[in-house]
Amino acid sequence: xxxxxxxxxxxxxxxxxxxxxxxxxxxxxxxxxxxxxxxxxxxxxxxxxxxxxxxxxxxxxxxxxxxxxxxxxxxxxxxxxxxxxxxxxxxxxxxxxxxxxxxxxxxxxxxxxxxxxxxxxxxxxxxxxxxxxxxxxxxxxxxxxxxxxxxxxxxxxxxxxxxxxxxxxxxxxxxxxxxxxxxxxxxxxxxxxxxxxxxxxxxxxxxxxxxxxxxxxxxxxxxxxxxxxxxxxxxxxxxxxxxxxxxxxxxxxxxxxxxxxxxxxxxxxxxxxxxxxxxxxxxxxxxxxxxxxxxxxxxxxxxxxxxxxxxxxxxxxxxxxxxxxxxxxxxxxxxxxxxxxxxxxxxxxxxxxxxx
Amino acid sequence: xxxxxxxxxxxxxxxxxxxxxxxxxxxxxxxxxxxxxxxxxxxxxxxxxxxxxxxxxxxxxxxxxxxxxxxxxxxxxxxxxxxxxxxxxxxxxxxxxxxxxxxxxxxxxxxxxxxxxxxxxxxxxxxxxxxxxxxxxxxxxxxxxxxxxxxxxxxxxxxxxxxxxxxxxxxxxxxxxxxxxxxxxxxxxxxxxxxxxxxxxxxxxxxxxxxxxxxxxxxxxxxxxxxxxxxxxxxxxxxxxxxxxxxxxxxxxxxxxxxxxxxxxxxxxxxxxxxxxxxxxxxxxxxxxxxxxxxxxxxxxxxxxxxxxxxxxxxxxxxxxxxxxxxxxxxxxxxxxxxxxxxxxxxxxxxxxxxxxxxxxxxxxxxxxxxxxxxxxxxxxxxxxxxxxxxxxxxxxxxxxxxxxxxxxxxxxxxxxxxxxxxxxxxxxxxxxxxxxxxxxxxxxxxxxxxxxxxxxxxxxxxxxxxxxxxxxxxxxxxxxxxxxxxxxxxxxxxxxxxxxxxxxxxxxxxxxxxxxxxxxxxxxxxxxxxxxxxxxxxxxxxxxxxxxxxxxxxxxxxxxxxxxxxxxxx
Numbered sequence: 001x002x003x004x005x006x007x008x009x010x011x012x013x014x015x016x017x018x019x020x021x022x023x024x025x026x027x028x029x030x031x032x033x034x035x036x037x038x039x040x041x042x043x044x045x046x047x048x049x050x051x052x053x054x055x056x057x058x059x060x061x062x063x064x065x066x067x068x069x070x071x072x073x074x075x076x077x078x079x080x081x082x083x084x085x086x087x088x089x090x091x092x093x094x095x096x097x098x099x100x101x102x103x104x105x106x107x108x109x110x111x112x113x114x115x116x117x118x119x120x121x122x123x124x125x126x127x128x129x130x131x132x133x134x135x136x137x138x139x140x141x142x143x144x145x146x147x148x149x150x151x152x153x154x155x156x157x158x159x160x161x162x163x164x165x166x167x168x169x170x171x172x173x174x175x176x177x178x179x180x181x182x183x184x185x186x187x188x189x190x191x192x193x194x195x196x197x198x199x200x201x202x203x204x205x206x207x208x209x210x211x212x213x214x215x216x217x218x219x220x221x222x223x224x225x226x227x228x229x230x231x232x233x234x235x236x237x238x239x240x241x242x243x244x245x246x247x248x249x250x251x252x253x254x255x256x257x258x259x260x261x262x263x264x265x266x267x268x269x270x271x272x273x274x275x276x277x278x279x280x281x282x283x284x285x286x287x288x289x290x291x292x293x294x295x296x297x298x299x300x301x302x303x304x305x306x307x308x309x310x311x312x313x314x315x316x317x318x319x320x321x322x323x324x325x326x327x328x329x330x331x332x333x334x335x336x337x338x339x340x341x342x343x344x345x346x347x348x349x350x351x352x353x354x355x356x
Numbered sequence: 357x358x359x360x361x362x363x364x365x366x367x368x369x370x371x372x373x374x375x376x377x378x379x380x381x382x383x384x385x386x387x388x389x390x391x392x393x394x395x396x397x398x399x400x401x402x403x404x405x406x407x408x409x410x411x412x413x414x415x416x417x418x419x420x421x422x423x424x425x426x427x428x429x430x431x432x433x434x435x436x437x438x439x440x441x442x443x444x445x446x447x448x449x450x451x452x453x454x455x456x457x458x459x460x461x462x463x464x465x466x467x468x469x470x471x472x473x474x475x476x477x478x479x480x481x482x483x484x485x486x487x488x489x490x491x492x493x494x495x496x497x498x499x500x501x502x503x504x505x506x507x508x509x510x511x512x513x514x515x516x517x518x519x520x521x522x523x524x525x526x527x528x529x530x531x532x533x534x535x536x537x538x539x540x541x542x543x544x545x546x547x548x549x550x551x552x553x554x555x556x557x558x559x560x561x562x563x564x565x566x567x568x569x570x571x572x573x574x575x576x577x578x579x580x581x582x583x584x585x586x587x588x589x590x591x592x593x594x595x596x597x598x599x600x601x602x603x604x605x606x607x608x609x610x611x612x613x614x615x616x617x618x619x620x621x622x623x624x625x626x627x628x629x630x631x632x633x634x635x636x637x638x639x640x641x642x643x644x645x646x647x648x649x650x651x652x653x654x655x656x657x658x659x660x661x662x663x664x665x666x667x668x669x670x671x672x673x674x675x676x677x678x679x680x681x682x683x684x685x686x687x688x689x690x691x692x693x694x695x696x697x698x699x700x701x702x703x704x705x706x707x708x709x710x711x712x713x714x715x716x717x718x719x720x721x722x723x724x725x726x727x728x729x730x731x732x733x734x735x736x737x738x739x740x741x742x743x744x745x746x747x748x749x750x751x752x753x754x755x756x757x758x759x760x761x762x763x764x765x766x767x768x769x770x771x772x773x774x775x776x777x778x779x780x781x782x783x784x785x786x787x788x789x790x791x792x793x794x795x796x797x798x799x800x801x802x803x804x805x806x807x808x809x810x811x812x813x814x815x816x817x818x819x820x821x822x823x824x825x826x827x828x829x830x831x832x833x834x835x836x837x838x839x840x841x842x843x844x845x846x847x848x849x850x851x852x853x854x855x856x857x858x859x860x861x862x863x864x865x866x867x868x869x870x871x872x873x874x875x876x877x878x879x880x881x882x883x884x885x886x887x888x889x890x891x892x893x894x895x896x897x898x899x900x901x902x903x904x905x906x907x908x909x910x911x912x913x914x915x916x917x918x919x920x921x922x923x924x925x926x927x
Binding site for chain 1: 542544545547548549550551552553554555556558562563566567
């Protein structure tokens with residue numbers, strides 16, 4: 001039993017509130033990702049689950065145990081948690097074996113079982129032949145695996161990962177992503193993962209919690225977050241999106257700067273912002289939902305990245321690569337819209353931009 | 357395939373060798389140090405073995421079989437050893453409490469302990485001989501009254517007393533070294549241990565302590581050598597109790613004035629020099645390499661250990677420590693400076709006076725000595741910083757061969773006991789080899805530079821290495837010359853470090869005692885020496901007034917440096 005319940009947690013350092021009314025439940029055995037820009041409070045939340053920070057207000061439960069509230073506070077060493085730190089935090093004065101054996105030693109396990117457990121977990125992270133090395137002889141990726149092995153060896157009820165891949169190079173990051181996910185799936189352990197990288201969040205998570213300025217923006221599966229973002233921030237932070245100011249009335253949204261419109265059956269009325277992901281815009285010969293002018297195109301091999309002007313707004317279109325030779329810059333173009341979202345216009349100009 | 361490197365014109369290889377100004381700078385610094393540091397020290401060793409003109413161990417036999425010298429040797433090792441042990445036993449817990457726990461008043465304590473590092477140690481000796489004099493020491497009298505004892509509980513004029521004062525004034529060396537190492541350690545190393553199931557205490561034992569061990573040993577050696585080469589404290593506390601140390605013996609021998617006296621001093625100095633070099637070798641060249649460098653991902657605040665119900669108790673213990681080790685001694689000295697009759701309480705009728713304070717600002721000899729000290733300290737600091745800046749640039753920004761040579765020499769110089777530096781300069785620079793600067797302020801300035809220049813150099817080096825070279829490059833690519841880039845970009849960024857480095861050389865030179873005692877002449881007496889003679893021969897109150905004035909200056913400058921560096925200032 002290792003679901004986590006976070007009830008109304010608030011955290012302030014002095015006068016600065018870094019997390020507001022954080023209220024969520026992480027189900028048992030799921031991979032939960034806290035996603036947000038740096039300084040949004042995600043690491044603070046993770047450190048409160050670990051017990052390195054005390055919530056200013058609110059309660060945290062791990063399994064059925066209340067680990068943090070106004071009355072109780074369970075210190076980190078009593079929480080039965082594994083954690084991988086961003087800087088790996090592999091102890092330089094111990095061998096790989098000693099590093100990984102440490103949590104078991106703290107549990108006063110006998111030597112023979114320690115050896116057995118450590119060897120098993122080193123096998124899992126592909127470090128079996130490095131057991132007697134000292135960390136400075138290992139590469140960053142290998143140190144990362146030591147940290148992971150150390151976090152897993154005591155079979156904790158919960159695994160916390162604090163931006164574990166951010167110090168690795170791009171190739172290694174890709175393979176570690178799948179490896180971590182694979183380990184989580186085979187062990188069936190609950191994982192809380194902190195990252196600012198939406199790609200990591202999308203590929204690994206069962207549940208993504210998007211956070212900004214200390215507030216939860218949205219909780220959902222990766223597909224939900226991507227296809228049905230609840231606000232402009234989420235839409236913007238996860239993936240790429242075009243925003244176009246519009247007015248909603250009579251079953252359609254009317255663009256503000258041009259006579260073009262799209263059919264809309266939703267509840268929002270008045271000033272709105274239409275969000276269209278670049279891959280949901282398609283070039284077609286006739287009968288498009290929108291018309292525009294092709295401003296520029298960039299051949300990227302797998303896709304054709306284009307800028308199109310629609311009624312004074314620049315819009316990004318990810319078209320199929322074959323379209324590259326079919327159109328010329330300056331040409332008038334028909335566009336089919338496969339999917340779009342409509343948001344309340346908050347007047348926040350920050351989001352009115354093309355994301356590259 | 358053709359290799360492009362083959363087409364390199366043969367001239368290119370040589371061009372670098374023509375008059376690279378860096379070489380000239382290195383040559384100048386090395387030349388200066390060769391003449392004024394290396395040669396005198398080598399000559400000192402030579403003199404010890406060739407006192408009669410040919411190789412003989414006569415001098416060693418004579419000196420080391422003389423019982424008084426033997427006991428001085430033993431006293432030096434014993435007091436230095438125990439000061440080291442107690443110093444580290446005090447410094448490590450303090451550094452941990454201040455760096456890693458929720459102790460009350462952490463910042464204040466840190467500033468206080470760092471500031472005591474800059475206080476001249478003889479001030480401590482002056483205070484404690486007033487407090488723990490076996491018959492009239494005010495703390496002794498107080499404790500006797502409170503606990504109803506038949507006799508005074510402590511006697512400062514003992515080996516134990518010497519260890520007490522040495523520890524009280526040299527533990528900051530260890531505190532600063534250990535604190536700095538602890539600040540550099542990635543806090544997540546300790547958090548990883550907590551999350552692995554280790555209690556705060558187990559974490560301290562299995563992670564923090566072993567990781568810090570090289571720094572702790574380095575800190576211990578630092579205290580050992582500082583205590584072993586101390587002169588101020590043993591001369592004020594030890595000599596009245598007939599406890600001699602190597603330094604006091606060396607200075608006694610020099611004061612005899614005869615050739616034999618000089619030979620004996622030299623022979624003893626060789627012993628001190630060997631210990632110092634051994635310590636330097638161990639701490640810089642062996643331990644220095646073992647210190648773990650951990651790269652931290654992001655600057656997480658260290659996880660603060662909650663002391664829980666112990667918080668108040670431990671904080672009170674630290675307050676008590678600060679009170680006994682820092683506050684009471686300083687207050688004692690300050691009060692002595694306004695007391696007419698030291699046998700009576702200061703606040704008793706008619707016993708308070710400002711006459712000693714007036715004296716230190718009016719008496720000609722004191723003003724003269726102050727002027728000498730100010731002048732030589734300013735010169736040592738200024739020349740020291742010029743060399744420091746050039747050295748820092750060479751060390752951090754260039755890969756030029758030979759840049760480590762002057763660095764090595766400067767490190768050795770600062771690790772050499774003051775008394776040895778001064779003695780070697782006396783012997784080599786009094787005309788025997790064509791240079792006679794004995795009895796001048798110049799010899800003083802040179803001695804100060806050799807001993808204290810490294811403080812400045814380290815400060816500038818660490819500041820400069822924190823500035824990415826791309827900042828200078830960005831300025832150059834924007835069209836500024838190298839010199840302009842230095843002036844517009846680098847200099848403003850390291851300015852606080854330059855000021856801090858200057859004062860770190862200036863302060864110890866300003867109140868220097870040991871080297872001045874050997875190098876002074878009637879016209880070049882220094883403040884430290886003046887204070888010492890007042891303390892020992894004339895009038896303790898005047899000495900106290902001078903010491904208090906120095907304390908004010910030290911704490912004032914410390915505050916200034918803290919402000920300049922946004923509280924980041926550390927030594």
